[in-house]
Amino acid sequence: MPVAAANLMRYRELMATLAWKNIALRYKQAYLGIAWAVLKPVSLMLIFTLVKSFVGIKSGSIPYPILTFAALMPWTFFQESASDGVNSVVGNTALIKKIYFPREIFPITAVLTKLVELGINFIILAGMMAWYEMVPGIYILWVPVIIAYTVLTTLTVAFAGAAVNVYYRDVGQALPVLLSLLMYASPVIYPLELVKEKLLVHQAAGDWSHALYTLYTLNPLAGIIDAFQNVVLRNQPPDIGSMLPGLVTIAVLLPASYLYFKRAESYFADVI
């Protein structure tokens, strides 16, 4: 791990250049340019709002559109950067076969690139908050911490996924499907409060309710999305209780994922 950190320092300029390349490349010949970055969360927000008007999802004191948009921001970031990260090594075959630099630079750069798009979504969020006359409180200072945690979560998927993808391209194919399933298992369309209420207050699953809730929150995205909504919209601190299982997941899986990636990287050029 100290080696990894030293590498990051040493290659920070290269990562910045590669991230700039990814962004510039994506919008080079697109007329709407960077505006495409907000298209996905905004359109999903509109659809969810429409659906909500049929089925009725309780959103508490927060207007549903902004609640779901605040969920879609970390979710879209996670989803897109994880799938870009997984494909980043295979997508750079030409470089992998010619020049050596630490290979983790590819997934890391892919994830960092998406931070720029996340940043643009903050402008939309600010606009919506102004519309609903919401004022952020002091807890908004948590946002960088939550984003950093989201980046680590994404890297956990990206490292292992990118390494396996070199051997079996199935991963690149399967990931979008798995991620869209995971969206329903994360509090994106519905707030976490609903799950909490059903399981912890109403004990909907009987004796298993607590265990089921822990299982649900083992998905780090559950804690991330809820914390993000808390600090931005509800002006509350993150709910550590619902974040803890996810934190444990990442604390265990991130080092494993990274070590697997480092072990596999010496064969990338031979196999890819």
Next chain:
Amino acid sequence: MAIIEVDHLTKEYRLGALHSFKQTLLNATARFAGKPVAERPRFKALDDVSFQVEQGEVVGIIGHNGAGKSTLLKMLAGVTQPTSGSVRVDGRIAPLIEVGAGFVPDFTGRENVYLNGSILGLSKKEIDRKFDEIVDFAEMAQFIDTPVKRYSSGMQVKLAFAVATSIDAEILIVDEVLAVGDLAFQRKCFDRMEDLIKRRGKTVLLVSHNIRQIQRLCNRAIMLDKGRIYRDGNPEAVCTSFYAQSDEKISSAMSLTQARGLNTSGELELIGLRFIDRDGKPTDRISYGRDCVIRFTVKVLTGLDEVTFGFGFHTTDFLYLTTHNSEEQLRIAHLPAGDHFIECKIANLPILPGVYSLRFGVTAGTAARTVFYGENLLHFRIQGDIPITVRDGFFALDAHWAVASAEESPLSVVTMAQRLKSP
């Protein structure tokens, strides 16, 4: 202290396709159950290779296709890991392996210079400082803000080469990059390489199939063969044994097989092509400095008028050495249909020992239209010893040295008489 140390380096690849996921699972289960697993056969791309390179050495690496040259360079560049043994490199490496690997077609030349520079390990400041020099060298000032996808391939390579050679690395790894651009630019690249090597004292590893280049630039050569070091030492000696091996390979496949550029009007066929001895019998023994006779057997299908024959020698890499045609010596007003033998006698064959190839052509009519032309028609070996006065090249000159008296003009101190005149 050696700057590069390669110690018992071995690299194995497994042959065949990657296992399917199912096969991997089955194998894992079998291994778990303690049963033997069918392994894919292995192939040693490098087999126990050891050598050291000192600071400032310029090492040429030669060998036939598949000898392990590129694998070795990849290992030195750290792109792939050895199966066993070790590589130690002491200093910054600039890999000029296939320049332009990182070019993005949608980016302008300027953007690509920055991108490629940082991929090769330059900081933004360094690139800023060197930018003008890079653009100047590549002769690209006019196009630098145009997307690279609109460049010609030559322009791309020029720019890539300029970026790659601007790196201040202690060790340069060069894989066949000097064959870039037009002749003028190749010359420039060559000069730049020479400058890096001779004046700035860089350590260079150069892989090339152009042996003449290796002889010119390197002060040491390593020849690889089937993953092992076949010879290591003085470039002259190593290149000579490389040529010997190439010749061996080519002459063992000696035949009319790979005729090249075959072009025939259908009025004439070449049905036989042999060297013959004094008794008119076919022979493969052609000796340097001796007389020899080539016999062409042609089948004329429709009568031809005003026929001229011509032949030439070229090296196996198609360097044309000499030609000769029958125009002044043989007037054939009409050649009727049927088989004909044409012979050409060469006196005191001045071509040095080695393997060469033959081309042959026939023209007919007053406008001398081509009715037959082919290259690489016959590989043959010229035997004999190279005279001590001739170090290298393809021809022996019949030259004589003398010390002339001081009153004479300095130009005539050495008199030479060329013997390559037509018979």
